[in-house]
Amino acid sequence: MDNGKVGDKRHLRSIMTRQKLLGVAKEIFLEEGFQAAVISQMIKKANIGYGTAYVHFKGKEDLLIVLMENIMEQFYEIAETSFFPKSKGEAKHTINKQANAFLKMAEAERNMMQVFEQAIGISTVISDKWKAIRMKFIQRISKDVAYAQQNGLARAELNHELVAKGWFFTNEMYLWEIVRNDHQRSIEEIAQTITSVYFEGLYL
Amino acid sequence: MDNGKVGDKRHLRSIMTRQKLLGVAKEIFLEEGFQAAVISQMIKKANIGYGTAYVHFKGKEDLLIVLMENIMEQFYEIAETSFFPKSKGEAKHTINKQANAFLKMAEAERNMMQVFEQAIGISTVISDKWKAIRMKFIQRISKDVAYAQQNGLARAELNHELVAKGWFFTNEMYLWEIVRNDHQRSIEEIAQTITSVYFEGLYL
DNA sequence: TTAACTTATTGACATTGTGTCATATTCTTT
DNA sequence: AAAGAATATGACACAATGTCAATAAGTTAA
Numbered sequence: 294m295d296n297g298k299v300g301d302k303r304h305l306r307s308i309m310t311r312q313k314l315l316g317v318a319k320e321i322f323l324e325e326g327f328q329a330a331v332i333s334q335m336i337k338k339a340n341i342g343y344g345t346a347y348v349h350f351k352g353k354e355d356l357l358i359v360l361m362e363n364i365m366e367q368f369y370e371i372a373e374t375s376f377f378p379k380s381k382g383e384a385k386h387t388i389n390k391q392a393n394a395f396l397k398m399a400e401a402e403r404n405m406m407q408v409f410e411q412a413i414g415i416s417t418v419i420s421d422k423w424k425a426i427r428m429k430f431i432q433r434i435s436k437d438v439a440y441a442q443q444n445g446l447a448r449a450e451l452n453h454e455l456v457a458k459g460w461f462f463t464n465e466m467y468l469w470e471i472v473r474n475d476h477q478r479s480i481e482e483i484a485q486t487i488t489s490v491y492f493e494g495l496y497l
Numbered sequence: 498m499d500n501g502k503v504g505d506k507r508h509l510r511s512i513m514t515r516q517k518l519l520g521v522a523k524e525i526f527l528e529e530g531f532q533a534a535v536i537s538q539m540i541k542k543a544n545i546g547y548g549t550a551y552v553h554f555k556g557k558e559d560l561l562i563v564l565m566e567n568i569m570e571q572f573y574e575i576a577e578t579s580f581f582p583k584s585k586g587e588a589k590h591t592i593n594k595q596a597n598a599f600l601k602m603a604e605a606e607r608n609m610m611q612v613f614e615q616a617i618g619i620s621t622v623i624s625d626k627w628k629a630i631r632m633k634f635i636q637r638i639s640k641d642v643a644y645a646q647q648n649g650l651a652r653a654e655l656n657h658e659l660v661a662k663g664w665f666f667t668n669e670m671y672l673w674e675i676v677r678n679d680h681q682r683s684i685e686e687i688a689q690t691i692t693s694v695y696f697e698g699l700y701l
Numbered sequence: 702t703t704a705a706c707t708t709a710t711t712g713a714c715a716t717t718g719t720g721t722c723a724t725a726t727t728c729t730t731t
Numbered sequence: 732a733a734a735g736a737a738t739a740t741g742a743c744a745c746a747a748t749g750t751c752a753a754t755a756a757g758t759t760a761a
Contacts, residue, residue, distance in 0.1 A: 302758090303757050304757095306710095306756085328619070331748095332747080332749095344713095347749060348709070414619055415618055451693060455687060455691070462670030463663040463667050482659065489698070490663060490699055493652075494698025507737060507738070511739090545739075545740085546740035548740050552739070702761105703760105704761095705761105706758080707758075707759095709756075711753085715748105717748080719745080722741105722744105723743105724739105725740075728738090729736075730733105731735095
């Protein structure tokens with residue numbers, strides 16, 4: 294008597310249909326990109342009736358959002374680790390580590406992130422999802438900067454939110470560059486360089 | 498006997514048709530955004546035959562590119578002013594001024610820039626145009642950084658191209674934030690804050 | 702076991718938008 | 732004024748989307 298109703302055959306089939314479509318959608322998004330991906334193509338490849346797709350998902354956007362959930366989760370995890378450095382050295386080390394982790398995401402999930410980047414430009418819903426992630430990061434960094442300022446580690450005359458945004462923006466743009474595979478240098482070197490400028494510019 | 502053929506009536510009418518369409522296109526892009534703007538609507542409002550639009554422009558993209566030419570020109574101008582600072586003070590002042598000018602563009606042309614931002618996400622051609630502008634900026638900044646390093650004004654251990662990109666990225670993201678009218682602080686304060694962190698982080 | 706009910710699937714259809722092309726119009730040249 | 736050239740036109744073919752009434756498949760309960 295499974296509460297999730299998974300025992301019954303009907304519901305099971307429904308789930309399989311959904312999964313089949315999701316799987317094919319991922320393939321096609323990766324092949325074609327968000328823009329060019331076409332729902333009817335997915336439907337055909339998944340071997341389901343046309344209308345069926347719309348029973349399970351509202352449309353292309355909806356499909357991608359589900360496919361992105363995993364990746365977005367990971368971003369939230371990185372964003373959530375705030376830190377309270379006791380020394381300059383500790384701060385620098387942690388900042389560098391976080392920048393590195395952030396940029397590594399781009400590399401690890403490059404293909405889906407490429408699709409995601411396109412989709413951000415096109416779909417309001419998806420763009421909002423990314424904005425939420427961005428906000429999370431900025432808030433966390435902002436808090437970190439304020440903490441460092443209060444403890445005499447960082448230049449107090451700077452507005453911590455503006456600083457936080459500026460720092461995140463550099464990271465984000467490098468993220469997309471890595472996603473596009475446009476970067477010439479290793480992720481480590483990128484992380485180290487931007488961390489160095491940011492750190493020397495902000496910390497005392 | 499004007500070489501540009503502007504003397505003849507036929508060609509003149511053609512030009513007027515083109516202008517009429519461009520004018521209407523601008524209106525509609527501003528009202529609807531790039532995504533939602535619809536060519537047939539423009540054609541209707543411009544009171545021209547459907548096919549006529551396609552005689553003058555290849556499509557929506559093409560129309561927007563022409564409308565953006567003026568703005569893109571201005572960006573190139575900002576990007577082109579390289580500088581060779583003799584002192585730390587001069588460098589800081591110039592950097593701040595340039596950041597300011599860049600961000601002011603966002604404000605001055607906010608409406609068309611909003612359309613542009615959307616279009617970058619959607620159209621490859623337009624995205625490429627923006628990439629070219631970005632590259633121009635990065636090259637110029639890169640050169641400036643290298644110069645400052647060679648003259649003992651800036652930390653020489655940093656890769657100048659990575660630094661230049663990071664700095665431009667911060668500027669660019671703030672540009673879009675201002676375009677979206679999402680910024681809380683004045684442009685001057687933003688420019689000053691990011692310049693300060695960048696400057697103290699890079700210069701000796 | 703079967704009739705009534707619930708859930709899932711289906712594809713034809715209406716809708717919206719695009720770009721093309723043969724044809725018509727307007728102007729220029731000879 | 733006839734031939735020729737440049738412009739303009741809208742009907743048409745195409746591509747993709749999302750909806751919905753009809754159907755199929757599975758479950759329940761007498």
